[in-house]
Amino acid sequence: GNSVTQMEGPVTLSEEAFLTINCTYTATGYPSLFWYVQYPGEGLQLLLKATKADDKGSNKGFEATYRKETTSFHLEKGSVQVSDSAVYFCALGLSGGYNKLIFGAGTRLAVHP
């Protein structure tokens, strides 16, 4: 079936450290891939997306590349800030008939000064 697997958290980093959050997926067809973020006390919001293989999505210093050969979409940031502390969700978008998102379990990131 269709599913998303994320690395377990929490991930704890110091400010200015390099961030990687791993995401792999299983899907039929050619899904689109997304990262959503949930800041404390707020609703989920779209962070970045990639719609086909080798596409790189980027936003707010975060990047992720759609790797079809490894079925992965890892999230990276070169230098994290305290304000990046949040829960990050990887998701795949299924099409055909009706469009829906399948979310991973989420990875909590805590950045300390």
Place this chain on the structure above:
Amino acid sequence: EAGVAQSPRYKIIEKRQSVAFWCNPISGHATLYWYQQILGQGPKLLIQFQNNGVVDDSQLPKDRFSAERLKGVDSTLKIQPAKLEDSAVYLCASSLWTSPYEQYFGPGTRLTVT
């Protein structure tokens, strides 16, 4: 631009009682979604509306859950009767019909069933 509104934010009920959640999507968003998020898991789609019609309710436990979207705007999700395993955060989201994966989420309703 106002975001997706949900109420109540928190609700505690006993098992076998009923509960209802309300959602007001972003103005102009034709598609509305209800998700269930159990602690430690990602959001799981329960039901998706296009205007006031249901397009996907395959994951909705229809023996106890119901939802409606009157006039294609506000929506209500109801649970009757509630079970302990219904304890979760219920999220409402909306999107433009042309961008179904770019969803805007409300803050959610945290339900505790005792």
